[in-house]
Amino acid sequence: MFRYLVINLLHTIKSNRSPAAIYHILTGKKSSQTIQDLHVFQLHSYYRLLPHLTRQSFDDVINSIVDEGLMMWVNKKDYTLTDAAMTYLTIQTNTTDYFHSLTHTIDPSAKYIFTERLYLTIQTFTHRVMNERGFIPVTDDVTIQAFVKQYYHVHKQQLSDWLEACHTHLYKVLITYPEHDRHIFLDRLSTYRHSGQSFQQLTDRYGSHEADLRLTLALIERDLFIRSQQQTCLSDLLPGKQTVLRYPSLMTRSAQKTHQLVMRGYSIDELIQARQLKRGTIEDHLVEICTLEDHFKLTDYVNEDKIAQIETYLSTRQTQKLGEIKRNLPAAISYLDLRLVFAHYQKRLYK
Amino acid sequence: MNALETLQHYFHYNEFQSGQAAVIDDLNKSQDVLLTLPTGAGKSICYQVPALMNNGLTLVVTPLLSLMEDQVRHLKAFGIKQVAALNSFNTKKERQHVLKHLSQLKILYVSPELLQQDWILKRLKKLYIRFFVVDEAHCISQWGHEFRPDYMKLASVLHSLRHPTLLLVTATLTEDVKRDIFEHFSERNILEHLHMIDRDNISFIVEKCVSNMEKDRYIVDCLSAYHVPTIIYFSSKKETERVSHHLRTALPDHRVAYYHGDLENNERMLIQQQFLSGELDVICATSAFGMGVNKRDVRLVIHYHLPTQIESFVQEVGRAGRDQLHSVSISLVTEHDRLITERLIEGEMIEEAVLVQLFRLLDQYPEIDMDEFVDRHQLNEVHRRYLQNYLENHDIINDNKTINHHNVTEFFKVEWIETITKRQQFKRKKLLELLLALNGDRCIRRSIYQPFQTKIKDAPFGCCSVCGFTLAQFNPIQLQTSTEKLSWEEKLLKRLRPHSEALDWKGERDD
Ligand SMILES: [Zn+2]
Numbered sequence: 020m021f022r023y024l025v026i027n028l029l030h031t032i033k034s035n036r037s038p039a040a041i042y043h044i045l046t047g048k049k050s051s052q053t054i055q056d057l058h059v060f061q062l063h064s065y066y067r068l069l070p071h072l073t074r075q076s077f078d079d080v081i082n083s084i085v086d087e088g089l090m091m092w093v094n095k096k097d098y099t100l101t102d103a104a105m106t107y108l109t110i111q112t113n114t115t116d117y118f119h120s121l122t123h124t125i126d127p128s129a130k131y132i133f134t135e136r137l138y139l140t141i142q143t144f145t146h147r148v149m150n151e152r153g154f155i156p157v158t159d160d161v162t163i164q165a166f167v168k169q170y171y172h173v174h175k176q177q178l179s180d181w182l183e184a185c186h187t188h189l190y191k192v193l194i195t196y197p198e199h200d201r202h203i204f205l206d207r208l209s210t211y212r213h214s215g216q217s218f219q220q221l222t223d224r225y226g227s228h229e230a231d232l233r234l235t236l237a238l239i240e241r242d243l244f245i246r247s248q249q250q251t252c253l254s255d256l257l258p259g260k261q262t263v264l265r266y267p268s269l270m271t272r273s274a275q276k277t278h279q280l281v282m283r284g285y286s287i288d289e290l291i292q293a294r295q296l297k298r299g300t301i302e303d304h305l306v307e308i309c310t311l312e313d314h315f316k317l318t319d320y321v322n323e324d325k326i327a328q329i330e331t332y333l334s335t336r337q338t339q340k341l342g343e344i345k346r347n348l349p350a351a352i353s354y355l356d357l358r359l360v361f362a363h364y365q366k367r368l369y370k
Numbered sequence: 371m372n373a374l375e376t377l378q379h380y381f382h383y384n385e386f387q388s389g390q391a392a393v394i395d396d397l398n399k400s401q402d403v404l405l406t407l408p409t410g411a412g413k414s415i416c417y418q419v420p421a422l423m424n425n426g427l428t429l430v431v432t433p434l435l436s437l438m439e440d441q442v443r444h445l446k447a448f449g450i451k452q453v454a455a456l457n458s459f460n461t462k463k464e465r466q467h468v469l470k471h472l473s474q475l476k477i478l479y480v481s482p483e484l485l486q487q488d489w490i491l492k493r494l495k496k497l498y499i500r501f502f503v504v505d506e507a508h509c510i511s512q513w514g515h516e517f518r519p520d521y522m523k524l525a526s527v528l529h530s531l532r533h534p535t536l537l538l539v540t541a542t543l544t545e546d547v548k549r550d551i552f553e554h555f556s557e558r559n560i561l562e563h564l565h566m567i568d569r570d571n572i573s574f575i576v577e578k579c580v581s582n583m584e585k586d587r588y589i590v591d592c593l594s595a596y597h598v599p600t601i602i603y604f605s606s607k608k609e610t611e612r613v614s615h616h617l618r619t620a621l622p623d624h625r626v627a628y629y630h631g632d633l634e635n636n637e638r639m640l641i642q643q644q645f646l647s648g649e650l651d652v653i654c655a656t657s658a659f660g661m662g663v664n665k666r667d668v669r670l671v672i673h674y675h676l677p678t679q680i681e682s683f684v685q686e687v688g689r690a691g692r693d694q695l696h697s698v699s700i701s702l703v704t705e706h707d708r709l710i711t712e713r714l715i716e717g718e719m720i721e722e723a724v725l726v727q728l729f730r731l732l733d734q735y736p737e738i739d740m741d742e743f744v745d746r747h748q749l750n751e752v753h754r755r756y757l758q759n760y761l762e763n764h765d766i767i768n769d770n771k772t773i774n775h776h777n778v779t780e781f782f783k784v785e786w787i788e789t790i791t792k793r794q795q796f797k798r799k800k801l802l803e804l805l806l807a808l809n810g811d812r813c814i815r816r817s818i819y820q821p822f823q824t825k826i827k828d829a830p831f832g833c834c835s836v837c838g839f840t841l842a843q844f845n846p847i848q849l850q851t852s853t854e855k856l857s858w859e860e861k862l863l864k865r866l867r868p869h870s871e872a873l874d875w876k877g878e879r880d881d
Contacts, residue, residue: 071634141866148869153447155643159439159635161467179869186866193862201858209640211868214649217640220627223618 021230023111024118025080026089026104032060037096042077045069047127051271051307055362058310067127068241069233076230120241129258133247134240135163136170136256138209141185143167145211148178157209170255184252192242199225200235207236277304278312284319302355309362317363321356328352329360373398376419380450387412389565393537394419397501402536402560404507404551406543406822408567408688413539414441417503421477422450426500429534430479433506433518438479440642440663445477456490457481469493482509482520483755485527499534507538508681511550519756522763525554536560541567541688542681544821567684568819570827571691574834575700575841576808585674585702586613590620592700592841593652597624597848598669599645600652603686605675605714607632607656613674614654621652623851629655651849660686666693669846673701678711678718679800680807680821687818696831698844701808708805715797720753722787728757732778737771760786813837 028041036056043053047067057063084090089104135158146154156164174181193201203225209215218229225232247253273296280290290301309315317326332348341357348357373394377383386394389407393416396403407413421428432438438455445453452475454468472478472493484490504510509518528536536558538551543564552560579585593600604610607630614628627641627650644650646665653659657677671690677683691697724747731738744754761767765777807817814834819826832839856864863870 145866145868152449155443155447155639157636157639159464160461161464165467179867182866182869186862189862189866190859193858198858202861205858205861205865208865209643210865212647213865214644214647215640217627217633217637219637 020114020117021228021234022080022084023108023114024234025077026084026100026108028062028065029084029090029098029100030104030108031062032056034093034097034099038081038098042072042074045077046072049271051274051303051310054271055307055310064121064124068121068237069230070127070131072230072233076228076233080228080230118238120238120245123245125241125244130241130244132163132258133244133253133256135160136166137240137243137253139163139167140170140256142209143171144174144178144182147171147175148182149211151211154209157215181252188252192239192246195242196235196239199227200239203227203232203235204239271304271307273300274304274307277301278308281305281308281315281319287320302358305355306358306362309359315363317359321359325352325356326360329357330364333361333364371423373419373423376423377415380419380422380448381415382448383415386415389563390416390419393563396561396563397535397537398423400535402538402555402558403563404538404543404548404560405563405565406540406567407565408541408569413541416539417501417537418445418450418477421501424500426498426534427472427475428477428501428503429494429499429531430477430503430505431482431485431524432479433482433509433520435481437505438481441479444664450476452476453478455479456484458484473497482518482524486520486523491527491530494531499531501537502528502531502534503537503539505539507540507551508542508547510554511547519752519759522554522759525557528555529557541685542822544681566823566825566827567688568815568823568826569688569691570829571694571831572687572697572699573829573832573839573844574687574814574818575698575839576814576835577700577702579702579704581704585704586616588702589613589672589674590617592670592672593617593621593624595841596670596844596846597651597851598846599648599665599667599849600670600672601660601668601686601689602652602654602672602674603677604654604656605677605710609674610654610656617652617654624652625650625851626652626654629653629659631656631658651851657682657686660689663689664692665689667695668692669695669697671697671699673699676701676703676707676711676804676808678715678797678804680804680818681800683804684818684822696844696846698841700841703805703808708801711801712798715794715801718752719794719797720749720756720790722790724749725783725787725790729778729783732766732773732775735773737773738767739771811836 025038025041028044029038032040040053040056043050044056044062044065045068047053047070057066081090084104085092087103088101089107090098090100092098138157142154142157146152158164193204196204203221206216206221206224216224218232221227221232222229227235243253244257247257277290277294277296280293285293287298287301287305290296290304291298294301305320309317328348329344329352332344341354341361344357344361345352345354371379373391374386377386389405390412393403393405397417397420405413405416407416417428417430430441432441435457438457442453442455454471454475454477456465456468456478458481460468468475468478480490504521504524506518510521510524528534536555538555538560540547577588579588589602602610602613604613610628610630614626617624617626627644629638629641633641641650641653642659642663645653646663654674668690671687673683673686677686687699690699727747728743731743740754740758743749744757749757758767764782766774766782768774803821808814810817813836815829815837816826832843
């Protein structure tokens with residue numbers, strides 16, 4: 020299923036970006052570029068879906084997609100999907116069901132807290148109900164441990180009731196997944212006299228790729244998280260105040276500082292002076308701000324003639340490759356001009 | 371509560387193991403102690419019990435992150451909650467949590483590099499520190515097998531903490547190292563509690579192989595005859611994975627996994643926990659595995675590759691047979707071992723050429739950016755700290771990176787290069803010592819333990835392959851594992867409702 024996900028995403032970003040961009044979205048990289056990509060391609064619900072996915076696993080999947088003739092490299096970074104890939108995407112049915120939890124955009128950090136609390140609560144309660152005190156907690160995060168400790172004190176008289184309710188709830192959720200996935204989820208749980216299985220062990224047992232295993236777990240965890248926002252027996256494990264996720268706040272902190280100066284009308288050279296940063300960094304910030312902030316005034320940084328020239332070129336060509344555009348336009352137009360206009364143009368295009 | 375009651379109350383042991391009570395008595399009398407105990411003989415009890423009996427905080431300096439975390443988990447599992455660990459891998463949140471509760475703690479584990487930072491020292495100075503424990507104390511010595519540059523400053527830290535009682539602990543203490551330790555803490559009056567570290571319940575076998583294929587074959591044969599808790603040590607991460615896969619195919623009844631430093635933290639913990647609780651039989655690991663893993667019934671320790679010195683070998687072998695039952699160490703050696711291990715040693719050392727580059731910068735510039743230098747020469751964190759500390763100790767740089775050119779003399783340069791060359795020679799000598807001990811025609815047990823003690827106990831279960839011990843004489847209790855297929859509903863019920871009376875599954879396993 021991970022393969023389907025990747026091909027689908029490759030299709031979404033339409034060869035505008037290298038496949039690595041997908042990796043960065045899935046693992047939740049906090050770079051300007053990745054955050055721009057989220058906006059431009061509307062991929063918010065994929066952000067940090069698989070925070071621990073290794074680059075190796077991802078590259079393995081990309082390579083196998085190439086080997087099977089679904090994707091071709093145009094050069095080192097650029098790719099195109101083949102007709103076979105299009106056919107593959109259309110014949111994959113019931114994926115909508117499988118990926119239904121991805122139709123919701125969630126706050127990845129709230130999901131993390133919920134999931135870690137759930138796993139540690141299950142581990143703690145199954146041990147305590149058997150009067151077993153000694154076990155190594157599945158998470159080292161002291162704030163999670165502190166929460167579960169409190170939670171345990173509230174429930175210590177009704178451990179078996181809680182476990183029974185949790186059992187019933189998990190049954191209801193798991194039954195909507197393929198049998199294979201149910202086993203993976205259950206084998207990964209650490210409970211009384213059963214330590215969770217590591218990915219290497221699950222890979223051996225089920226012959227699945229590590230990326231698939233991570234995806235399976237992530238989707239079930241996400242499903243449990245989303246359902247808990249309605250009232251379920253697990254709703255208590257949600258983090259206290261649900262922060263409404265505003266992605267613009269994901270602007271890197273350094274770019275936020277630059278942003279304040281931008282709003283006061285600083286020129287590029289003044290920004291470099293005031294922030295004591297390299298020109299390249301300031302340029303990255305500007306592009307990031309341009310993508311994320313509606314009130315960014317493009318004309319403050321690119322003169323109108325240049326904007327017109329670039330937009331004319333863009334409106335006649337299908338390409339979105341900066342290098343190619345740069346070669347075909349007068350030398351006076353810099354990469355920064357291009358990137359800013361481009362970001363602005365994309366922002367409008369996708370809104 | 372007296373010491374024994376404390377032990378019984380918190381740790382649920384009936385009595386002390388040999389040596390522990392005497393150390394605890396001395397510590398309670400504020401007597402500084404240097405302690406050697408074989409690995410697994412319960413050295414942590416020696417400071418944990420006094421820590422819980424006395425007022426104030428016990429500070430434990432340990433260089434090993436995994437050990438630190440294991441100890442904290444271990445104590446918490448016993449219901450002792452006033453413990454915490456501080457190291458450079460804590461998240462900011464975790465660190466704040468610890469600092470907030472600092473005054474309520476009884477035991478704080480801390481890594482040596484953190485102890486050098488002002489923000490933490492300032493906080494610690496405000497507290498009453500009752501005991502200052504230096505774990506792996508051999509790291510203080512330049513001649514120790516695991517020299518840690520950050521240990522060079524422990525004496526001054528101790529001084530600034532208004533003299534808590536000092537406990538130095540190590541499992542491997544040679545004469546050179548002992549001299550260095552006493553020199554480092556020369557202002558203290560330290561009492562020695564040195565215990566024999568040889569393990570009479572372990573028999574040693576050295577098996578000469580010509581290739582990795584032969585090693586693989588040997589291990590498969592050995593493990594099919596002996597299905598017992600086993601650790602196999604490697605010097606290469608890749609090889610742990612390869613052999614682990616090989617064994618899983620060749621020995622379907624054995625539960626095998628690999629373990630090395632590149633695995634995610636979470637994955638490492640799961641594997642370790644499974645091995646501890648008997649859900650795994652064989653573990654293919656690098657030396658990263660085992661610190662603080664207190665599994666009592668490891669029957670076999672196999673060295674697929676050798677470590678770089680006898681001290682490490684003794685430590686790794688010492689993970690077998692902590693329950694005092696007969697256990698076996700098997701070393702698979704080939705002609706290439708020396709090359710492989712020499713390459714390891716080279717990787718650990720700073721090269722002379724790097725120092726020469728550093729001298730050039732020191733001569734030419736007003737200040738130096740260590741991070742950049744380390745990056746450019748692709749040095750690791752240990753190298754970085756070593757360089758930084760060396761420069762600071764010789765007053766070449768101070769905190770703001772400005773170079774004190776006055777002190778960058780020719781003598782300083784020559785001396786430093788000499789130190790490094792000497793150390794490299796020393797490492798080679800240590801390697802040779804290990805290879806000779808295992809390849810000579812003298813008793814292996816004697817050769818291995820001699821650097822640490824003059825008298826060596828008789829081995830009741832058989833001494834070594836030179837003295838005539840063969841694997842056929844090994845007759846341990848074998849593991850029985852059964853595989854049982856569960857439906858997902860059964861799995862769910864069993865995992866979530868272990869107390870459910872509908873199920874009677876005492877003692878069985880489901881994997
Ligand atoms: Zn012998």
